[in-house]
Amino acid sequence: MAGAVQSVNFSKALPMNGGHGLYSYSKNSTYQKKVIVAVKELITEAIAEKLDICVLSSSNTICVSDMGCSVGPNTFVAVQNIVEAVLNKYQSQGHDHSRLPEFQVFLNDHALNDFNTLFKSLPPNRNYYVAGMPGSFHGRLFPNDFLHIVHTSYALQWLSQVPKEVENVSSPAWNKGRIYYSSAGDQTVKAYADQFAEDLDCFLHARAQEVVCGGLIILMVPGRTDTSPHTRVFSNISYDILGSCLMDMAKMGIISEEKVDSFNIPIYFSSPQELEATVERNGYFNLERLECLPLEKSQDTIPQKARAVSYHIRAGLEFLLKEHFGHEILDELFDSFNEKLEKSEVFQLGLTYSLLALLKRKET
Ligand SMILES: C[S@@+](CC[C@H](N)C(=O)[O-])C[C@H]1O[C@@H](n2cnc3c(N)ncnc32)[C@H](O)[C@@H]1O
Numbered sequence: 060m061a062g063a064v065q066s067v068n069f070s071k072a073l074p075m076n077g078g079h080g081l082y083s084y085s086k087n088s089t090y091q092k093k094v095i096v097a098v099k100e101l102i103t104e105a106i107a108e109k110l111d112i113c114v115l116s117s118s119n120t121i122c123v124s125d126m127g128c129s130v131g132p133n134t135f136v137a138v139q140n141i142v143e144a145v146l147n148k149y150q151s152q153g154h155d156h157s158r159l160p161e162f163q164v165f166l167n168d169h170a171l172n173d174f175n176t177l178f179k180s181l182p183p184n185r186n187y188y189v190a191g192m193p194g195s196f197h198g199r200l201f202p203n204d205f206l207h208i209v210h211t212s213y214a215l216q217w218l219s220q221v222p223k224e225v226e227n228v229s230s231p232a233w234n235k236g237r238i239y240y241s242s243a244g245d246q247t248v249k250a251y252a253d254q255f256a257e258d259l260d261c262f263l264h265a266r267a268q269e270v271v272c273g274g275l276i277i278l279m280v281p282g283r284t285d286t287s288p289h290t291r292v293f294s295n296i297s298y299d300i301l302g303s304c305l306m307d308m309a310k311m312g313i314i315s316e317e318k319v320d321s322f323n324i325p326i327y328f329s330s331p332q333e334l335e336a337t338v339e340r341n342g343y344f345n346l347e348r349l350e351c352l353p354l355e356k357s358q359d360t361i362p363q364k365a366r367a368v369s370y371h372i373r374a375g376l377e378f379l380l381k382e383h384f385g386h387e388i389l390d391e392l393f394d395s396f397n398e399k400l401e402k403s404e405v406f407q408l409g410l411t412y413s414l415l416a417l418l419k420r421k422e423t
Contacts, residue, residue, distance in 0.1 A: 075173075
């Protein structure tokens with residue numbers, strides 16, 4: 060009998076806000092959705108060029124997993140794009156309708172994710188079978204040689220934990236007075252970068268066992284160019300502003316300064332070079348394509364943009380903030396965040412890029 064199936068990697072679960080309320084992820088993730096829609100053509104092209112139909116399942120079932128799917132609806136758009144791209148490929152190779160494959164899709168996220176909302180909003184006319192797969196994608200989720208295509212968007216920037224040194228008062232990487240790395244010292248930045256590389260390696264190592272030879276990973280993360288400094292990344296500037304709001308609250312005696320010192324956001328924005336170096340070091344996948352895509356600027360007014368960013372960040376960080384500071388501070392914190400965003404230069408200076416990588420499992 061096979062041994063116990065367990066994830067070897069511990070990742071702290073930090074779920075997005077569930078349900079469909081004002082600060083829910085489902086209502087505040089249009090930014091991520093725009094990116095998924097914008098890369099549809101690239102993904103169709105990549106699947107047409109790089110997916111070898113002969114490596115797909117002999118039973119004619121294609122197994123796909125969207126990892127870090129959250130509560131929807133974006134995951135359904137991403138999955139539909141992939142299913143259509145594969146069907147296009149089959150049809151372009153002359154397969155008639157009766158010989159088209161079927162799709163089994165596994166939607167993965169941490170067990171604390173609001174899977175009920177996700178399943179309740181499944182598209183009724185979907186042309187794939189669907190199941191949930193709870194657990195951390197930093198560890199094993201599936202049996203050997205099981206998956207044909209893995210998709211993950213806007214999830215791998217979440218680290219499995221805040222780097223230990225960053226929380227250690229006697230380490231040079233200790234992040235006093237800030238909640239994020241981007242404007243911190245080199246040691247703090249390095250600790251975050253190292254944690255990202257280690258986590259991505261764990262992700263790839265687990266997928267290397269689960270993805271069939273020739274199978275694909277479509278990986279999308281928010282990132283930056285090789286030359287753009289961390290301090291110019293739109294989200295990084297926003298997190299620094301959020302940190303300054305928490306420090307203001309500490310100065311007013313609403314929370315303690317120690318509480319702010321011991322709070323750090325476990326997110327990292329990688330560059331293409333960093334991503335490529337990790338994939339190469341890992342060694343199990345060929346990097347078939349790597350794009351650094353700028354996001355189109357929105358035409359909304361500054362107050363509209365500030366509100367959207369504030370809700371968007373609240374949908375993602377509320378769980379973490381509540382756990383550390385208590386729920387009582389949230390409304391005041393996000394009111395002052397909204398105000399500071401409006402007055403800041405983030406909308407003029409902030410850079411937004413997405414990294415899109417296509418990886419193919421090497422033959423063993
Ligand atoms: C910003 S949401 C992205 C959701 C969706 N992919 C999209 O593009 O809209 C990130 C999701 O990744 C999930 N996530 C983060 N770390 C994870 C891990 N180690 N294992 C599984 N899911 C994870 C979070 O719980 C969250 O639901």
